[in-house]
Amino acid sequence: xxxxxxxxxxxxxxxxxxxxxxxxxxxxxxxxxxxxxxxxxxxxxxxxxxxxxxxxxxxxxxxxxxxxxxxxxxxxxxxxxxxxxxxxxxxxxxxxxxxxxxxxxxxxxxxxxxxxxxxxxxxxxxxxxxxxxxxxxxxxxxxxxxxxxxxxxxxxxxxxxxxxxxxxxxxxxxxxxxxxxxxxxxxxxxxxxxxxxxxxxxxxxxxxxxxxxxxxxxxxxxxxxxxxxxxxxxxxxxxxxxxxxxxxxxxxxxxxxxxxxxxxxxxxxxxxxxxxxxxxxxxxxxxxxxxxxxxxxxxxxxxxxxxxxxxxxxxxxxxxxxxxxxxxxxxxxxxxxxxxxxxxxxxxxxxxxxxxxxxxxxxxxxxxxxxxxxxxxxxxxxxxxxxxxxxxxxxxxxxxxxxxxxxxxxxxxxxxxxxxxxxxxxxxxxxxxxxxxxxxxxxxxxxxxxxxxxxxxxxxxxxxxxxxxxxxxxxxxxxxxxxxxxxxxxxxxxxxxxxxxxxxxxxxxxxxxxxxxxxxxxxxxxxxxxxxxxxxxxxxxxxxxxxxxxxxxxxxxxxxxxxxxxxxxxxxxxxxxxxxxxxxxxxxxxxxxxxxxxxxxxxxxxxxxxxxxxxxxxxxxxxxxxxxxxxxxxxxxxxxxxxxxxxxxxxxxxxxxxxxxxxxxxxxxxxxxxxxxxxxxxxxxxxxxxxxxxxxxxxxxxxxxxxxxxxxxxxxxxxxxxxxxxxxxxxxxxxxxxxxxxxxxxxxxxxxxxxxxxxxxxxxxxxxxxxxxxxxxxxxxxxxxxxxxxxxxxxxxxxxxxxxxxxxxxxxxxxxxxxxxxxxxxxxxxxxxxxxxxxxxxxxxxxxxxxxxxxxxxxxxxxxxxxxxxxxxxxxxxxxxxxxxxxxxxxxxxxxxxxxxxxx
Numbered sequence: 001x002x003x004x005x006x007x008x009x010x011x012x013x014x015x016x017x018x019x020x021x022x023x024x025x026x027x028x029x030x031x032x033x034x035x036x037x038x039x040x041x042x043x044x045x046x047x048x049x050x051x052x053x054x055x056x057x058x059x060x061x062x063x064x065x066x067x068x069x070x071x072x073x074x075x076x077x078x079x080x081x082x083x084x085x086x087x088x089x090x091x092x093x094x095x096x097x098x099x100x101x102x103x104x105x106x107x108x109x110x111x112x113x114x115x116x117x118x119x120x121x122x123x124x125x126x127x128x129x130x131x132x133x134x135x136x137x138x139x140x141x142x143x144x145x146x147x148x149x150x151x152x153x154x155x156x157x158x159x160x161x162x163x164x165x166x167x168x169x170x171x172x173x174x175x176x177x178x179x180x181x182x183x184x185x186x187x188x189x190x191x192x193x194x195x196x197x198x199x200x201x202x203x204x205x206x207x208x209x210x211x212x213x214x215x216x217x218x219x220x221x222x223x224x225x226x227x228x229x230x231x232x233x234x235x236x237x238x239x240x241x242x243x244x245x246x247x248x249x250x251x252x253x254x255x256x257x258x259x260x261x262x263x264x265x266x267x268x269x270x271x272x273x274x275x276x277x278x279x280x281x282x283x284x285x286x287x288x289x290x291x292x293x294x295x296x297x298x299x300x301x302x303x304x305x306x307x308x309x310x311x312x313x314x315x316x317x318x319x320x321x322x323x324x325x326x327x328x329x330x331x332x333x334x335x336x337x338x339x340x341x342x343x344x345x346x347x348x349x350x351x352x353x354x355x356x357x358x359x360x361x362x363x364x365x366x367x368x369x370x371x372x373x374x375x376x377x378x379x380x381x382x383x384x385x386x387x388x389x390x391x392x393x394x395x396x397x398x399x400x401x402x403x404x405x406x407x408x409x410x411x412x413x414x415x416x417x418x419x420x421x422x423x424x425x426x427x428x429x430x431x432x433x434x435x436x437x438x439x440x441x442x443x444x445x446x447x448x449x450x451x452x453x454x455x456x457x458x459x460x461x462x463x464x465x466x467x468x469x470x471x472x473x474x475x476x477x478x479x480x481x482x483x484x485x486x487x488x489x490x491x492x493x494x495x496x497x498x499x500x501x502x503x504x505x506x507x508x509x510x511x512x513x514x515x516x517x518x519x520x521x522x523x524x525x526x527x528x529x530x531x532x533x534x535x536x537x538x539x540x541x542x543x544x545x546x547x548x549x550x551x552x553x554x555x556x557x558x559x560x561x562x563x564x565x566x567x568x569x570x571x572x573x574x575x576x577x578x579x580x581x582x583x584x585x586x587x588x589x590x591x592x593x594x595x596x597x598x599x600x601x602x603x604x605x606x607x608x609x610x611x612x613x614x615x616x617x618x619x620x621x622x623x624x625x626x627x628x629x630x631x632x633x634x635x636x637x638x639x640x641x642x643x644x645x646x647x648x649x650x651x652x653x654x655x656x657x658x659x660x661x662x663x664x665x666x667x668x669x670x671x672x673x674x675x676x677x678x679x680x681x682x683x684x685x686x687x688x689x690x691x692x693x694x695x696x697x698x699x700x701x702x703x704x705x706x707x708x709x710x711x712x713x714x715x716x717x718x719x720x721x722x723x724x725x726x727x728x729x730x731x732x733x734x735x736x737x738x739x740x741x742x743x744x745x746x747x748x749x750x751x752x753x754x755x756x757x758x759x760x761x762x763x764x765x766x767x768x769x770x771x772x773x774x775x776x777x778x779x780x781x782x783x784x785x786x787x788x789x790x791x792x793x794x795x796x797x798x799x800x801x802x803x804x805x806x807x808x809x810x811x812x813x814x815x816x817x818x819x820x821x822x823x824x825x826x827x828x829x830x831x832x833x834x835x836x837x838x839x840x841x842x843x844x845x846x847x848x849x850x851x852x853x854x855x856x857x858x859x860x861x862x863x864x865x866x867x868x869x870x871x872x873x874x875x876x877x878x879x880x881x882x883x884x885x886x887x888x889x890x891x892x893x894x895x896x897x898x899x900x901x902x903x904x
Contacts (some may be wrong), residue, residue: 005860010337012524019282021191021607028136031730035076037072037073037076038058040058040069040073041056041060041073042056042059042060044056044057044060044073044077044084045076045077045080047084049080050083050084053077053081053084054083054084054086054087057073057077057084057085057087057088058087059072061087061088061091063537067092067095070088070091070092071092073088074088074089074092078458078811079458079461082270089145093443093446093447093450096446096450097443097446101137101138101139101142101445104136104137104138104139105138105139105142105144105145106138107138107145108129108138108145109145109148109698110227111133112129112145112148112149112151112152113148115129115152115156116148116151116152117661118222119219120220121155121156121217121220122158122220123156123159123160123220123222124153125153126156127156129152130149130152130428131431133145134431134432134434134438135435135438136445137435137438137439137442137443138710140435155220158217159217159220159221162212162215162217162218162220162221162226163222165212165222166212166221166228166229167225167228169205169208169209169212169229170228170229170232171234172205173209173232173233173235173236174232176198176201176202176205176236176240177235177236177239180198180239180240180243181200181239183198183243183638184243184246184264184267185266186266187266187267187270188247188251188254188262188266188267188270188271189624191243191247191267192247192251195244195247196886198240198243199275202236202240204781205236206233206237207235209232209233212229213226213229213476217300225496240477245468246262246263246264246267247262249261249262249263250262250264250267250271253271253440254271254274257275275636296340297340300337300340300341301340301342301345302332304330304333304334304337304341304345304349305345307326307329307330307333307361308330308345308348308349308352310326310329311323311326311327311329311352311353312352314326315352315355317452327352327353330349330352331353334346344745346481357675360690362443367409367410367416367418370405370409371406371409371416371419371420371423372419374402374405374406374409374423375419375422375423375426377402377625378399378423378426378427378430379401380421381398381399381426381430382426382429382430382433389433390433391437392433392436392437392438392440392441393437395431395433395434395437396434396437397428397599399427399430399431399434402423402427403427406420406423428849443858444490444491445491445493445496446493447490448489448490448491448492449492449496449500451489451490452486452489452490452492452500452504453500455482455485455486455489456504456507458482459482459504459507459508459511460507460510462478462482462511463507463510463511466514467514470518472515472518472519472560472561472562473562475515475627476515476562479508479511479512479515481871482508483508486504490565499700508731513872518561519561519562519563521561522561522563523562523563523567523571523846526554526557526571526575527571529550529553529554529557529575530571530575530578532550533575533576533578533579534578536550536578536579536582537578537579537581537582539582540584542582542583542586547579553852554575558572578777586773587757598756600633600636600753600755601755601756601759602759602760604630604633604634604755604762604763605758605759606633607626607629607630607632607633607634607763607764607766608630608759608762608763609626609766610626610629610630610764611623611626611629611630611766611767612765612766612769612770612854613626613628613770615769615772615773618773618777619687620774620778621772621775623770623773624774626770627767627770630763630767632765634755634763636753674835679705693811694742753790781806782899782902782903785802785806785807785808786899786902787893788800788801788802788806788892789807789898790894790895793823793881793882793886793891793894794821794886794891796823796824796827796886797823798820798821798823798824801816801819801820801823803816804816807902808902808903810901810902811875811902815875818875818876818879819878819879819882821879822879822880822882822883823882823883825883827883827885828882828883829884830880830881830884830885830887831880832850832853833857834877834880834881835877835881835890835894835897836850836853836854837851837857837870837874837877838868838870838874838877838878838881838893838894838901839874839893839897840856840857840858840871840873840874841869841870841871841877841897841898841901842874842896842897842899842900842901843900844896844897844899844900846893847889847893874897874901878894878898881894
């Protein structure tokens with residue numbers, strides 16, 4: 001075709017543009033290019049392959065070059081071969097890590113030395129130093145931090161041992177006081193025999209107690225321990241002095257009957273018995289003394305009753321923290337005024353103290369049991385196999401949780417220092433994994449930060465190198481590659497990313513500056529082309545050559561400067577719209593100028609109008625009838641019923657079969673007609689071709705002219721339907737086509753005559769409108785059926801139940817009868833599983849309050865063998881719902897399920 005096709009031209013612009021946008025592989029640089037650093041690196045820059053370059057770089061690194069040389073070589077080589085520069089980058093990163101660790105080592109060594117030199121060491125600060133140093137990534141296993149760590153640990157251990165000795169001395173003082181108290185209840189002669197041993201023990205204890213403050217680590221002990229030791233010393237001194245005085249008075253009273261008796265009741269009774277006095281009535285009592293004694297007994301009984309009530313209340317409520325104090329108050333009253341307490345009240349108090357002792361012992365036992373569990377968990381962290389150990393972050397969270405649980409346990413009971421020491425050692429050992437992980441994370445973060453800084457520097461160098469380049473497509477690809485490398489450069493912390501992101505944006509904006517200017521200029525030129533296209537399309541006479549030239553200018557501009565895809569597509573659509581409208585206007589004018597519609601197009605138009613009227617009426621049966629009539633009109637059945645005129649003898653077969661002459665169709669409409677989807681007009685059937693049998697045309701001896709042609713006369717021996725017969729039939733068909741007959745077209749489905757553009761568009765719009773109306777009517781009918789079904793359930797009236805035909809093909813007459821019987825019977829309780837099965841069968845969502853029940857039912861269905869699935873029993877489940885009493889929530893759930901189930 002000689003004329004220009006606008007559709008093909010417009011589509012070819014996109015194809016040409018996509019072909020130009022395809023990136024091309026740049027030619028590699030010469031491998032033997034000379035470089036100033038080639039001699040320094042042993043020929044790394046002139047090596048022909050990447051492997052050889054990397055090997056020469058490793059050999060050069062083995063010679064331990066200077067840091068400045070390595071930085072310069074890496075800067076030059078990373079632009080040429082990133083793989084060969086990888087060993088150099090690893091070496092630089094290692095040196096940077098070593099330098100960073102050396103700086104941290106000096107810093108933390110100074111902090112540790114300051115702690116060690118302090119006269120008073122705070123244990124919390126000493127323990128925090130090791131933890132904070134590990135978190136910061138300081139090399140604790142290297143000198144000098146290893147020695148400082150050991151020295152600090154030894155001093156902490158010395159302070160803890162000193163505090164432990166203070167507690168031991170306190171317990172020893174209590175035991176000596178208990179020994180003195182026990183001797184005061186025995187014979188004074190036994191006490192006199194044990195006094196020398198007891199005096200030596202008291203002197204030894206005082207000597208040990210006086211030696212504790214002389215220890216160099218005494219200023220570092222906790223502030224609660226010095227007062228504790230002083231109180232024990234004073235209490236023991238008072239008890240010992242009172243015991244010695246009472247014993248001396250007892251010895252004097254034994255030697256002289258006129259001497260006063262001691263204050264110890266047992267010893268006084270013993271002396272009275274030795275003097276021959278009545279022990280039961282040791283002294284005469286006056287009526288005033290008896291009254292005072294009674295008042296004192298009453299006061300002591302009231303105080304004990306009040307303290308005992310508090311203890312019993314705490315025991316009944318189970319308060320573990322307040323029970324020890326209440327028990328101590330009752331025990332102090334019994335110790336001070338035990339002889340004045342009545343027997344009944346004393347028995348009650350002893351019973352309460354026994355319960356309190358059991359409760360305190362149970363709490364202590366339970367706390368120790370929890371502590372042992374925590375110790376076992378902490379020790380098991382490193383006893384796990386190598387492949388099953390926790391990672392750094394998980395180990396950190398686990399250790400933090402274990403320490404929090406230990407604190408909670410200490411709050412409810414007395415501490416256990418032995419278990420704490422085991423627990424702390426296990427946690428400290430497990431924390432080494434966290435320390436290594438923190439070091440690794442910090443190293444990765446530094447590496448990622450350095451990588452991003454290198455990308456920024458490379459982008460800046462690229463911006464300077466392409467300051468004069470006009471290859472905009474290559475610049476877009478390379479800038480996109482920079483963006484991809486930035487996104488894949490690794491993870492950074494929020495603070496580090498917030499610091500480096502503005503620098504990257506600034507560098508990227510500078511790199512895009514010239515490209516954005518070129519894109520703005522290209523956009524202005526394309527808008528000018530759009531204005532020219534608008535003026536060209538509005539002209540009364542459309543010029544095809546001008547359209548071609550304008551499209552070529554657009555393609556050249558699109559190939560030169562790429563734009564953002566959406567913006568470019570929008571400009572392209574604005575450019576092609578006036579040209580398409582001009583060609584459409586030309587086609588419409590040509591159709592208007594053409595002759596009136598033929599009879600077939602008129603029948604299709606009439607049938608299309610009838611279908612549109614049926615669609616507007618809303619009658620489904622009428623719409624289907626009109627659609628059938630339109631299909632018949634399209635097939636040309638009315639025309640086919642008319643007699644076919646006999647062909648004229650000697651006429652041109654092409655002319656008699658194709659209707660109007662070819663020269664009657666304008667050449668300009670050839671492309672437009674080829675794009676239409678309407679079928680071509682069928683040719684009138686021709687007579688069946690006569691079978692042609694090829695025969696030999698020679699007179700060789702023994703051969704007959706009547707035999708069919710073939711190899712040695714064997715083609716005719718093939719059975720009917722064989723491959724050679726089939727090929728012969730195909731050749732016969734080709735011969736038949738050559739003779740004008742078309743037996744191969746008779747196998748196709750018959751189609752109606754070709755439609756004009758107006759008739760084609762009218763029938764398509766009518767069919768689309770009819771289909772939409774049928775879908776709308778079907779949806780309305782479905783909703784009415786559901787409404788009738790819900791109303792029948794609410795009123796329990798089987799007469800309002802829709803018919804089986806209205807319910808759809810999925811509900812048979814027997815199923816409807818079951819639903820009717822369910823509505824007719826009495827209301828029965830509804831199982832919650834029924835609605836869940838319906839929702840599962842319809843695959844619709846379940847209300848939030850029943851989601852857990854649905855998940856449980858799904859798990860149960862997985863375990864039920866040979867049980868029917870919800871999709872198989874939904875009809876029975878609907879009958880079960882209809883048999884129950886009506887509920888608004890159940891109605892909504894049933895209606896949602898049936899919307900889907902009745903449509904499938």
